[in-house]
Amino acid sequence: MRPGTMRERNLAMLLGEVFAHEPVTRARLAALTGFTKTTVSNLVAVLAEAGLVRDGELVHEGERGRPGVAVAVNRDRAAGLGLEVNVDYLAACVLDLGRRVRYRHLVAADNRDQQPERIVTALARLAEQAVASAAAQGLDVVGASVALPGVFDRADALHAPNLGWSNVPMAGLLGEGLPTLRLAAEHDNEANLAALGELWFGAGRTLGDYLHVSGEIGIGAGIIVGGQVFRGARGFAGELGHVAVAPGGPPCPCGGRGCLERVAGQEAILAAAGLTGVTAGSAAGPRESISALVGLLESGDRRALEAVLAAGRSLGAALAAAVKVLDPDTVVLGGIFSPLAPWVRPEVEAALSAGALYGAVPAVVVSPLAGDAAVLGAAGSVIERVHANPALLLH
Amino acid sequence: MRPGTMRERNLAMLLGEVFAHEPVTRARLAALTGFTKTTVSNLVAVLAEAGLVRDGELVHEGERGRPGVAVAVNRDRAAGLGLEVNVDYLAACVLDLGRRVRYRHLVAADNRDQQPERIVTALARLAEQAVASAAAQGLDVVGASVALPGVFDRADALHAPNLGWSNVPMAGLLGEGLPTLRLAAEHDNEANLAALGELWFGAGRTLGDYLHVSGEIGIGAGIIVGGQVFRGARGFAGELGHVAVAPGGPPCPCGGRGCLERVAGQEAILAAAGLTGVTAGSAAGPRESISALVGLLESGDRRALEAVLAAGRSLGAALAAAVKVLDPDTVVLGGIFSPLAPWVRPEVEAALSAGALYGAVPAVVVSPLAGDAAVLGAAGSVIERVHANPALLLH
DNA sequence: TGCGTTTCGTCAACTGCCTTGACGAAACCA
DNA sequence: TGGTTTCGTCAAGGCAGTTGACGAAACGCA
Numbered sequence: 001m002r003p004g005t006m007r008e009r010n011l012a013m014l015l016g017e018v019f020a021h022e023p024v025t026r027a028r029l030a031a032l033t034g035f036t037k038t039t040v041s042n043l044v045a046v047l048a049e050a051g052l053v054r055d056g057e058l059v060h061e062g063e064r065g066r067p068g069v070a071v072a073v074n075r076d077r078a079a080g081l082g083l084e085v086n087v088d089y090l091a092a093c094v095l096d097l098g099r100r101v102r103y104r105h106l107v108a109a110d111n112r113d114q115q116p117e118r119i120v121t122a123l124a125r126l127a128e129q130a131v132a133s134a135a136a137q138g139l140d141v142v143g144a145s146v147a148l149p150g151v152f153d154r155a156d157a158l159h160a161p162n163l164g165w166s167n168v169p170m171a172g173l174l175g176e177g178l179p180t181l182r183l184a185a186e187h188d189n190e191a192n193l194a195a196l197g198e199l200w201f202g203a204g205r206t207l208g209d210y211l212h213v214s215g216e217i218g219i220g221a222g223i224i225v226g227g228q229v230f231r232g233a234r235g236f237a238g239e240l241g242h243v244a245v246a247p248g249g250p251p252c253p254c255g256g257r258g259c260l261e262r263v264a265g266q267e268a269i270l271a272a273a274g275l276t277g278v279t280a281g282s283a284a285g286p287r288e289s290i291s292a293l294v295g296l297l298e299s300g301d302r303r304a305l306e307a308v309l310a311a312g313r314s315l316g317a318a319l320a321a322a323v324k325v326l327d328p329d330t331v332v333l334g335g336i337f338s339p340l341a342p343w344v345r346p347e348v349e350a351a352l353s354a355g356a357l358y359g360a361v362p363a364v365v366v367s368p369l370a371g372d373a374a375v376l377g378a379a380g381s382v383i384e385r386v387h388a389n390p391a392l393l394l395h
Numbered sequence: 396m397r398p399g400t401m402r403e404r405n406l407a408m409l410l411g412e413v414f415a416h417e418p419v420t421r422a423r424l425a426a427l428t429g430f431t432k433t434t435v436s437n438l439v440a441v442l443a444e445a446g447l448v449r450d451g452e453l454v455h456e457g458e459r460g461r462p463g464v465a466v467a468v469n470r471d472r473a474a475g476l477g478l479e480v481n482v483d484y485l486a487a488c489v490l491d492l493g494r495r496v497r498y499r500h501l502v503a504a505d506n507r508d509q510q511p512e513r514i515v516t517a518l519a520r521l522a523e524q525a526v527a528s529a530a531a532q533g534l535d536v537v538g539a540s541v542a543l544p545g546v547f548d549r550a551d552a553l554h555a556p557n558l559g560w561s562n563v564p565m566a567g568l569l570g571e572g573l574p575t576l577r578l579a580a581e582h583d584n585e586a587n588l589a590a591l592g593e594l595w596f597g598a599g600r601t602l603g604d605y606l607h608v609s610g611e612i613g614i615g616a617g618i619i620v621g622g623q624v625f626r627g628a629r630g631f632a633g634e635l636g637h638v639a640v641a642p643g644g645p646p647c648p649c650g651g652r653g654c655l656e657r658v659a660g661q662e663a664i665l666a667a668a669g670l671t672g673v674t675a676g677s678a679a680g681p682r683e684s685i686s687a688l689v690g691l692l693e694s695g696d697r698r699a700l701e702a703v704l705a706a707g708r709s710l711g712a713a714l715a716a717a718v719k720v721l722d723p724d725t726v727v728l729g730g731i732f733s734p735l736a737p738w739v740r741p742e743v744e745a746a747l748s749a750g751a752l753y754g755a756v757p758a759v760v761v762s763p764l765a766g767d768a769a770v771l772g773a774a775g776s777v778i779e780r781v782h783a784n785p786a787l788l789l790h
Numbered sequence: 791t792g793c794g795t796t797t798c799g800t801c802a803a804c805t806g807c808c809t810t811g812a813c814g815a816a817a818c819c820a
Numbered sequence: 821t822g823g824t825t826t827c828g829t830c831a832a833g834g835c836a837g838t839t840g841a842c843g844a845a846a847c848g849c850a
Contacts, residue, residue, distance in 0.1 A: 398805085
């Protein structure tokens with residue numbers, strides 16, 4: 001570790017305090033960080049020059065004495081671009097440094113069995129529109145992050161069975177297709193980014209360590225420990241969808257039997273509820289199908305209720321095992337389980353409280369973001385990169 | 396972060412390189428760390444003054460040129476004390492800074508339903524003997540760490556059902572009872588320390604991230620991620636013993652049904668194998684009972700084989716779920732599963748390979764340490780504290 | 791209105807720690 | 821014996837945070 005590294009960390013720490021307490025005077029920042037007023041002034045000057053913070057009004061914190069100058073995050077310069085490829089839509093979203101949404105766009109599209117190149121081209125068009133719209137607002141998009149519905153192997157190739165893709169070299173495609181920004185483009189699993197979205201835009205930092213269930217066609221879990229994604233040794237951590245919950249149950253392409261997502265995934269639930277005909281081959285996307293299901297549930301449809309409760313029990317069983325291994329503070333129900341929560345949540349809570357050690361039952365909360373968590377998480381992760389090391393933007 | 400913090404880290408980094416490459420010259424250390432030769436010399440001087448490192452012979456690394464002075468870890472000064480309280484024994488162990496065992500002592504004792512104060516007193520006597528023996532070898536015991544068979548709640552009170560203890564304020568008892576050393580005494584779950592023992596003394600650093608199953612009366616798992624124990628939000632991570640594997644199975648004191656340790660714990664296996672009479676109330680400790688079981692297995696006893704294979708299947712089922720959530724590189728079978736590995740391991744491997752995603756099957760290895768992992772891990776964790784921040788011993 | 795009090799932010803000098811560049815020391819080779 | 825190579829140290833320098841003092845800007849009270 002060299003003096004330069006020390007400075008990078010101190011800039012990050014200071015920016016974090018500004019973000020957490022803005023508007024805040026230099027004197028209070030000194031108290032918060034333990035630095036001297038001199039050091040705070042120097043660091044603030046560096047951040048201000050990079051356009052990350054700016055001085056505001058005079059503020060009077062105490063009763064007497066000279067008022068201080070408010071330092072606040074600069075919401076009119078650096079911005080982050082989040083992109084998402086999903087089975088039935090593409091989405092983009094721009095956040096400013098204060099994590100406010102400044103632009104959103106969602107395009108319905110059937111992306112199944114399409115050439116990855118075509119999709120990346122369409123995504124790039126979305127990205128360019130987003131960057132242009134941001135520029136019109138005076139924002140400078142410094143980086144992008146892409147959420148993808150699949151997992152990455154050790155060579156960073158994407159396997160996305162729900163898109164019909166396997167072994168797709170995403171890093172290369174995105175690097176060529178997307179507009180060049182100051183920070184390199186990144187990509188990650190939809191479940192991981194949705195979990196991060198929850199951290200920044202959902203139930204928020206009060207969650208502690210948590211496990212965020214992303215129910216879609218597959219079922220994934222994003223695991224957040226200490227504010228960061230827990231990925232496991234190969235990046236496959238949180239593959240909740242392939243925990244076996246039904247011994248001797250239906251076979252799964254993964255090679256197992258009775259995997260959770262065969263029993264409680266979107267398609268399994270819709271089929272069990274008698275809604276298969278509505279979706280198969282029709283134009284109705286998943287979100288519409290789930291709305292239809294919720295309609296049935298609210299009208300008290302017996303078959304739909306049975307289907308959803310059974311899915312809730314299976315999900316509860318898988319989560320009970322996961323919780324005993326991970327011991328999170330909270331379990332967040334996201335994706336399709338968010339609209340279905342009134343029926344699913346009691347089942348999950350029952351499964352988690354049976355056999356809880358020493359009262360270690362995590363709270364079960366419902367995601368307010370539902371399907372939007374992933375794009376928001378993607379855009380947020382760009383902002384997070386800047387927060388973690390503002391020196392990246394010093395030029 | 397202040398300059399002093401930077402120095403602490405750099406000392407730690409340098410000590411780490413010395414440990415990894417000793418004997419090593421200052422010039423090579425400079426190449427390894429990226430520091431300049433000047434800085435290396437300064438840092439080495441500080442470590443040498445604290446007695447952590449010392450100069451050795453001249454060594455000739457290249458073909459030509461002036462030979463360098465070998466810097467090596469000083470194995471004759473700082474030492475760490477590991478202590479263990481278990482159901483049927485107390486143990487102590489002293490390691491030097493190079494993690495060599497310099498003293499070991501194990502005392503058989505039935506610690507069930509004893510007063511915690513009595514046990515701590517007995518443990519303190521063991522600790523004093525260990526410190527004295529270390530002193531006789533010229534070693535300075537700088538700290539101690541205690542392995543305990545139970546979990547700690549948020550208030551750091553110990554709950555150890557197998558000892559008949561609940562809500563025991565261990566930190567206080569140990570603080571008063573144990574000899575005062577330069578670093579404060581620490582304590583941790585036996586499963587966690589056993590997992591760390593494996594890291595330093597067992598299959599070693601080649602394991603990557605792993606899950607170490609400690610099969611004893613209960614079944615715990617120590618989870619190592621990036622060389623550190625993964626504890627979860629409340630410190631209950633890795634409670635593998637209470638994953639439900641037998642729906643509608645026997646009830647467990649934890650409140651659940653069909654918990655793994657009711658089905659594959661030591662007592663369940665011995666009972667199923669028809670060995671209950673041998674242990675219940677008799678003087679034979681667990682290790683003897685397991686030896687007896689291994690004897691039966693080797694002689695081909697039908698009932699014993701059935702019992703152990705069934706336990707292996709249950710363990711495999713629980714591990715399969717844990718592995719999909721955590722995605723470790725390796726699963727280590729320790730505790731009683733170490734001697735039983737020839738029979739248990741194939742079952743576990745079968746369970747893990749069914750439904751493995753994208754070839755993400757962790758290797759299953761057998762602990763060479765078996766029951767000794769926890770004391771070694773405890774002593775090793777003291778050494779680790781010094782390695783992580785050698786500045787603790789500067790004064 | 792004027793002056794003391796309080797708090798804010800900045801300035802100049804200082805210290806700690808790593809780096810630079812040069813140099814003497816210690817080996818080998820011719 | 822002298823040239824070459826590599827090792828470790830030394831003096832000077834630079835970066836970054838600290839110290840202590842001081843001017844600036846508000847309020848309160850006479």
